[in-house]
Amino acid sequence: MRQMGFPWRFDKLEDYYIQRLLEIVKALRKSYMVWQEVFDNKVQIAPDTVVHVWKQPQELEMASVTSAGYKALLSACWYLDHISYGSDWKKYYACDPEDFPG
Numbered sequence: 001m002r003q004m005g006f007p008w009r010f011d012k013l014e015d016y017y018i019q020r021l022l023e024i025v026k027a028l029r030k031s032y033m034v035w036q037e038v039f040d041n042k043v044q045i046a047p048d049t050v051v052h053v054w055k056q057p058q059e060l061e062m063a064s065v066t067s068a069g070y071k072a073l074l075s076a077c078w079y080l081d082h083i084s085y086g087s088d089w090k091k092y093y094a095c096d097p098e099d100f101p102g
Contacts, residue, residue, distance in 0.1 A: 015043045022046060033073065036061055045070075054079065062100040 006012035018038055022045065025032045033050040034043075040061075045051075051065045051072050058076035065072040077095030 011041060014038070014041060018043045018045065022049070036065070039065055039068075039070070059100040062097075066100075 004013075004016060006016075018034065022032055026046070031048070031050070033052050034045060036051055036053050036055060038045065039051045047069060049070055051070045053061045053065060053072050053074045054076050055061065056076045058074055061076075062072055062074060074097045077097075078092055
């Protein structure tokens with residue numbers, strides 16, 4: 001990190017890594033998606049990047065991502081590893097992916 005000019009700046013390291021990775025993917029003529037943390041950490045991403053919103057509450061995050069001009073993939077409502085016992089399937093059907101200000 002010191003050689004790259006950003007010692008102890010992990011935000012700069014993340015930015016550098018993601019930008020390099022997206023350049024490689026773009027050179028392969030593939031599309032790409034990043035987790036919402038990349039967007040939230042203000043990493044420079046290309047306009048055609050898809051942002052994967054996986055954390056709840058998702059409404060404000062979806063609004064933020066789409067108002068910035070990015071496409072978004074929402075999966076926050078449907079994480080099956082949030083274990084609860086009994087008949088909890090109703091909550092999966094109750095989630096409206098268009099229920100956000102944006």
